[in-house]
Amino acid sequence: MSVQSVRPTASVAAVRRGRGSLGRAARRGLGRTRELGRLLGRGRPPASGRGRRRAVLKVPRQVRDCREFTRRTLGDWGWLPAADRAGREWADDVLLLVSELATNAFLHAGGPEYLRLRRGRHALRVEVADREGDRLRPHRPDPLRPGGYGLHLVHELAADWGVAPHRRRRGKSVWFEVRTPR
Numbered sequence: 001m002s003v004q005s006v007r008p009t010a011s012v013a014a015v016r017r018g019r020g021s022l023g024r025a026a027r028r029g030l031g032r033t034r035e036l037g038r039l040l041g042r043g044r045p046p047a048s049g050r051g052r053r054r055a056v057l058k059v060p061r062q063v064r065d066c067r068e069f070t071r072r073t074l075g076d077w078g079w080l081p082a083a084d085r086a087g088r089e090w091a092d093d094v095l096l097l098v099s100e101l102a103t104n105a106f107l108h109a110g111g112p113e114y115l116r117l118r119r120g121r122h123a124l125r126v127e128v129a130d131r132e133g134d135r136l137r138p139h140r141p142d143p144l145r146p147g148g149y150g151l152h153l154v155h156e157l158a159a160d161w162g163v164a165p166h167r168r169r170r171g172k173s174v175w176f177e178v179r180t181p182r
Contacts, residue, residue: 051118056102056111066102066115067095070126073117079181090181093157094124100150101128101174109133113171123159123177131171136163 054069056062074080074091082088098115105112109132118125141148154161158176165172 051116053114053116055114062111063099063102063106066112066128067099069115070095070098070117077119082181087181090178094126094178097154097157097176097178098126098128100153101126101176104128104136104150104174105130109171116173119180122180124180125175125177127164127173127175129166129171129173131166131169133170133172135165135172136174 052069052073054066056066071080071091074094079087080091082091102112102115105128109130111130113129113131116125116127116129118127136151139148141152154176157178159179161174161176163172163174
């Protein structure tokens with residue numbers, strides 16, 4: 001089974017059912033394409049704190065590897081296993097957003113170059129870097145087809161997000177921040 005058919009289909013099905021964080025995002029409105037367009041290209045300094053970076057190999061399982069690296073890092077930092085429901089939902093949201101950014105890099109930019117997680121006092125920042133272009137082009141998802149909701153989900157679930165072009169070479173980092181659960 002390919003990455004293309006797994007993540008987007010699962011995301012669309014969850015949005016259509018209206019359950020969990022995806023359902024809340026759908027109820028708040030995923031079709032804000034113009035607002036998404038204004039956010040693209042806006043960058044911010046990274047959250048302060050400790051971080052981890054992983055180079056991503058160009059293999060079919062790279063999205064799963066990004067998610068597993070994130071899961072292990074959250075565990076090492078004491079956020080997994082979560083002690084309560086809110087903590088579990090927070091971790092699920094982070095893992096979903098990592099999957100969405102890694103999938104976008106895989107589908108549209110030749111795969112992610114690296115994944116970086118930075119832990120700040122009040123926020124977790126995640127960056128997925130690639131070597132293709134320096135901008136994203138949002139589009140309105142087709143409700144009759146799976147996929148196309150990734151950046152809309154990031155916009156709805158993250159506290160902040162954006163795109164930072166690489167300064168010395170071709171490519172960009174797509175990043176998001178979420179408030180830490182404690």
